[in-house]
Amino acid sequence: MQLPVMPPVSPMLAKAVTTIPPGASYEPKWDGFRSLVFRDGDEVELGSRNEKPMTRYFPELVDAIVAELPERCVIDGEIVIATDDGLDFDALQQRIHPAASRVTMLSEKTPASFIAFDLLALGDDDYTGRPFAERREALTTALSAAGSSVHLTPTTADVDTAQRWFTEFEGAGLDGVIAKPLDGIYQPDKRTMFKIKHTRTADCVVAGFRWHKTSTEETPLIGSLLLGLYNETGRLQHVGVVGAFTAKRRAELVGELEPLLMREGDNHPWQEWANTDAHAGQRLPGAVSRWNATKNLSFVALRPEQVMEVKYEHMEGDRFRHLAHFIRWRDDRTPESCTYEQLERPLTYRLDDIVPGLVS
Known part of the structure; x- marks a missing residue:
């Protein structure tokens, strides 16, 4: 694997605030496993918050990433298991299991999805030093051909819409809203975003x-x-x-x-x-x-x-x-x-x- 941004990478973090700040890009706060996807052709690695790979636990996502993402990219997002009743975190935790046979069985019974929300690299280009507004635009284009397992998180620049999301989306298992400065660069392991959570x-x-x-x-x-x-x-x-x-x-x-x-x-x-x-x-x-x-x-x-x-x-x-x-x-x-x-x-x-x- 040879990418402009190589694993392991600690994801960018958020600091907790009590109200939604103005003048940012807002998106739902997904309740799953934070993961950085590294893809170089047929080589795929799913990184985690603690920089340990989670690739073996989600074989169905490896196949989906090869089929649905650009050939060479590094994308930040969240692994979730979606059901008619909302996000199922318990089912997600069951995937962390030492037995390959059980992981395979669960990957078929409760397949996971990947929600993409930031771009670190695309092709030979490192995007971490570019403002979020530019990264988001490139990510939207890169995921235009995504299928049923990889999805782009919605965003809005409207505070009132973000406040409505904060209230409504909890009923689907989401746990708040993330606010990202539009001019902010991607800083691994730094709390440069903001999270507003229910209390x-x-x-x-x-x-x-x-x-x-x-x-x-x-x-x-x-x-x-x-x-x-x-x-x-x-x-x-x-x-x-x-x-x-x-x-x-x-x-x-x-x-x-x-x-x-x-x-x-x-x-x-x-x-x-x-x-x-x-x-x-x-x-x-x-x-x-x-x-x-x-x-x-x-x-x-x-x-x-x-x-x-x-x-x-x-x-x-x-x-x-x-x-x-x-x-x-x-x-x-x-x-x-x-x-x-x-x-x-x-x-x-x-x-x-x-x-x-x-x-x-």
């Missing part, structure tokens, strides 16, 4: 915790707290975790959680989760991470009696899509009042209305 709050039951990786018997530190919400059947469902505490706060939480430790004879709603066969296909608090099989995800169960208010971005199925953040303890709330009914549900929006032909 909401929820009252959750604290039902367990994990020790921090630096915790010791002499200096115990809490790593993260496991959160639950009661579903319509009255079952406490694991909904996500809250973390990102300071070292001081991690130490304080040890004492605050001690009264909630399980006593002899107590039952816990998640105690059967030790038998992972009983919950095949679900993400369990003690399950092995798909990203790091050696990571210890075991947890310490707590009596589900304490309520915490957290900040979250959006849901992925019945769980928080990203790490939630602690706001305050809610001693005025009973655990039984922490149900899914409190969550705001965005209106349904079809992916095909955002990118025609994305859902096959």
